[in-house]
Amino acid sequence: MPLPPGVSARDFQTVLRQFEAVVGKDWVFASDEDVELYRDSYSPFWHEPEDPVPSAAVAPDGVEQIQQILRIANNFKVPLWTVSTGKNLAYGGSAPRLSGSVVLDLKRMNRILEVNDRNHYALVEPGVSYFDLYRYTQEKGLNVFIDAPDPGWGSPVGNTLDRGGGHTPLRDHFSTLCGMEVVLANGDVVRTGMGALPNSRTWQQYKYGFGPYVDGIFTQSNFGIVTKMGVWLYPMPEMRFSGTVSVPKHDDLIPMVDTLSYLMNSNIVLGTTRVASSLTAQARDPELVALRSKPGGASIPELEEFLRRKNLPYWSIDLPFYGPTEVVPAQWAFAKRKFSAIPGVQFRDGATNKLPPSPEDLAKVANSVPLGVPSLAIFTAMERIGDGHIGLSPIVPMTGEAVFEVMDAFDKVIQEMGIHNVSVVPAGTYYPRSFFFLFNFPVVHNVEENRNMRSAFKRLVQVGAEHGWGEYRTHLAFMDDVANTYSFNNHALPRLHETLKDALDPNGILAPGKSGIWPKRLRKARA
Amino acid sequence: MIRPCVLLALLLPLAAFAADPAQAGREVYQKWCTPCHGAGLGKAGTEAAAAHGIKPAVLEQRTNLTPKMIETAVRNGVSFMPRFRKTEISNADLAAIVAYVGRK
Numbered sequence: 310m311p312l313p314p315g316v317s318a319r320d321f322q323t324v325l326r327q328f329e330a331v332v333g334k335d336w337v338f339a340s341d342e343d344v345e346l347y348r349d350s351y352s353p354f355w356h357e358p359e360d361p362v363p364s365a366a367v368a369p370d371g372v373e374q375i376q377q378i379l380r381i382a383n384n385f386k387v388p389l390w391t392v393s394t395g396k397n398l399a400y401g402g403s404a405p406r407l408s409g410s411v412v413l414d415l416k417r418m419n420r421i422l423e424v425n426d427r428n429h430y431a432l433v434e435p436g437v438s439y440f441d442l443y444r445y446t447q448e449k450g451l452n453v454f455i456d457a458p459d460p461g462w463g464s465p466v467g468n469t470l471d472r473g474g475g476h477t478p479l480r481d482h483f484s485t486l487c488g489m490e491v492v493l494a495n496g497d498v499v500r501t502g503m504g505a506l507p508n509s510r511t512w513q514q515y516k517y518g519f520g521p522y523v524d525g526i527f528t529q530s531n532f533g534i535v536t537k538m539g540v541w542l543y544p545m546p547e548m549r550f551s552g553t554v555s556v557p558k559h560d561d562l563i564p565m566v567d568t569l570s571y572l573m574n575s576n577i578v579l580g581t582t583r584v585a586s587s588l589t590a591q592a593r594d595p596e597l598v599a600l601r602s603k604p605g606g607a608s609i610p611e612l613e614e615f616l617r618r619k620n621l622p623y624w625s626i627d628l629p630f631y632g633p634t635e636v637v638p639a640q641w642a643f644a645k646r647k648f649s650a651i652p653g654v655q656f657r658d659g660a661t662n663k664l665p666p667s668p669e670d671l672a673k674v675a676n677s678v679p680l681g682v683p684s685l686a687i688f689t690a691m692e693r694i695g696d697g698h699i700g701l702s703p704i705v706p707m708t709g710e711a712v713f714e715v716m717d718a719f720d721k722v723i724q725e726m727g728i729h730n731v732s733v734v735p736a737g738t739y740y741p742r743s744f745f746f747l748f749n750f751p752v753v754h755n756v757e758e759n760r761n762m763r764s765a766f767k768r769l770v771q772v773g774a775e776h777g778w779g780e781y782r783t784h785l786a787f788m789d790d791v792a793n794t795y796s797f798n799n800h801a802l803p804r805l806h807e808t809l810k811d812a813l814d815p816n817g818i819l820a821p822g823k824s825g826i827w828p829k830r831l832r833k834a835r836a
Numbered sequence: 837m838i839r840p841c842v843l844l845a846l847l848l849p850l851a852a853f854a855a856d857p858a859q860a861g862r863e864v865y866q867k868w869c870t871p872c873h874g875a876g877l878g879k880a881g882t883e884a885a886a887a888h889g890i891k892p893a894v895l896e897q898r899t900n901l902t903p904k905m906i907e908t909a910v911r912n913g914v915s916f917m918p919r920f921r922k923t924e925i926s927n928a929d930l931a932a933i934v935a936y937v938g939r940k
């Protein structure tokens with residue numbers, strides 16, 4: 310396995326012995342076999358030398374051990390890549406950006422410090438998974454509802470720090486963050502928000518404390534090691550209902566999205582949904598294939614006519630509603646009234662679920678995440694994708710026009726570059742006020758195919774940026790590319806990040822390269 | 837008076853483990869394996885096995901899994917199933933899973 314850059318084999322052995330003295334022999338992983346476990350299982354660099362490989366991993370069990378590890382890492386300038394549950398699949402798993410980094414694996418710090426169901430929040434350590442949190446709330450009979458990302462084995466801390474999203478009303482996880490404990494590179498322990506007030510009584514109830522609000526700088530960054538996090542939970546709603554709205558014509562998407570935006574921004578439709586087109590399910594219909602493969606492709610009126618003959622809508626959206634049993638039907642009625650302005654609109658009642666779901670109800674659903682029960686059901690979709698995937702996920706305006714533009718621009722590049730098998734989750738509402746597109750690029754164990762896929766990915770990052778659509782998060786392999794697109798005023802924002810990096814971590818030991826932020830001594834590594 | 841109680845608390849899980857490793861494995865199995873390999877809807881490992889004609893598709897019901905096969909799957913991953921680190925599934929946990937799956 311590689312050594313940390315600039316560290317001799319002898320010094321590295323000393324580092325490992327010192328780590329062992331801190332955490333015990335069992336929690337330092339340096340054999341090839343053990344280090345292998347930290348590589349990215351969905352790496353776009355399979356069998357290529359660029360595949361990032363750590364030099365070792367160390368798993369502390371508390372803040373004091375982290376402080377001691379930092380002292381050693383500072384002494385020897387050993388880079389540390391922090392993971393909480395390390396399940397960041399599609400974005401790098403538990404692998405570091407820089408080969409030779411030591412993974413600081415916080416999975417052992419898995420204490421649930423508090424779950425409060427009067428004010429609806431939790432205070433957790435990094436190793437607590439969504440599954441753990443759910444089990445705990447069940448065992449204690451707490452009246453809270455968990456908003457998990459699709460895979461429940463990730464953590465509130467790791468997912469929130471990478472600004473992930475869920476599927477229910479609270480879905481934008483950064484917006485649920487309320488107070489953190491962070492260990493800085495020099496070992497100083499900082500509590501943010503009200504946590505800075507000794508004996509604070511509201512650390513998890515009021516986010517901002519006093520003075521500059523710094524929580525954001527510890528997300529998608531390498532400025533500190535988060536050791537505790539407060540997250541807001543949703544009070545258990547009485548029910549979930551989903552109703553589908555469908556429209557017949559291509560351009561109907563414009564008023565349809567405007568209405569969706571109105572309903573979501575008014576907190577009437579709550580939770581993650583997406584725009585769907587009947588053309589996706591019909592993609593293999595011979596008539597549609599013939600229409601699309603004629604010179605110039607299919608025109609919009611031809612596609613509309615094709616769908617009309619099959620009695621299918623052009624667009625549809627499932628609207629999720631969460632709330633009291635008296636209120637949800639009224640919200641659905643109101644939503645129908647608003648959408649009725651679109652000629653030819655149709656409505657269909659979907660599933661109604663009482664919350665919390667009973668075990669019998671749970672047994673009837675394929676994916677329980679929208680019902681507040683963490684799951685791994687999303688992986689049933691992976692059978693179609695293959696051995697893994699990475700996600701290209703631009704944030705775009707929440708308008709029908711933007712949906713047309715994105716599909717058009719990205720489709721062109723994907724076709725031109727001959728990339729097959731890309732699956733798209735179009736126009737999702739993981740984050741309020743904007744759309745989130747997710748293009749899943751399959752990762753295969755074939756060097757040539759992965760190379761082509763990576764060039765298409767990079768090209769799409771550029772094309773997106775040229776249109777004003779930025780990536781919300783990215784895989785290790787594209788962090789520099791994405792950071793470079795946030796270039797207003799001669800890269801003023803990345804330069805600010807670097808200024809902060811140099812001030813907070815002068816030896817450059819914390820996660821070099823995360824989000825394109827390199828410490829001074831490694832800055833030449835920027836792509 | 838306090839000492840014996842503390843000792844007893846420490847000894848209990850070990851004793852339980854020694855008495856029936858397969859039982860200890862059941863808990864680990866349910867935590868780490870059931871979400872994908874259990875019975876019922878939305879179980880990706882079970883669905884993938886069924887799609888490949890593997891019978892029975894529910895892992896726990898299989899009788900032809902060797903310890904090596906289980907260890908390799910957990911530490912190397914299989915297709916979209918990732919590798920599991922030792923901080924997630926320790927060697928002792930893995931041995932318990934092997935004992936549980938191989939109990940038949």
Ligand SMILES: Cc1cc2nc3c(=O)[nH]c(=O)nc-3n(C[C@H](O)[C@H](O)[C@H](O)COP(=O)(O)OP(=O)(O)OC[C@H]3O[C@@H](n4cnc5c(N)ncnc54)[C@H](O)[C@@H]3O)c2cc1C
Binds near residue numbers: 415466820
């Ligand atoms: C099929 C599939 C579906 C997915 N669906 C979703 C989804 O619905 N929503 C979603 O958001 N994601 C999704 N993902 C992506 C990813 O799996 C999740 O976001 C997952 O929760 C991230 O892993 P984690 O929680 O274990 O975080 P970790 O891997 O522990 O952390 C993520 C990153 O945050 C930083 N970090 C972690 N802990 C610390 C710390 N204590 N201090 C400082 N920095 C830290 C590190 O840079 C780390 O790489 C999906 C992935 C797959 C494969």
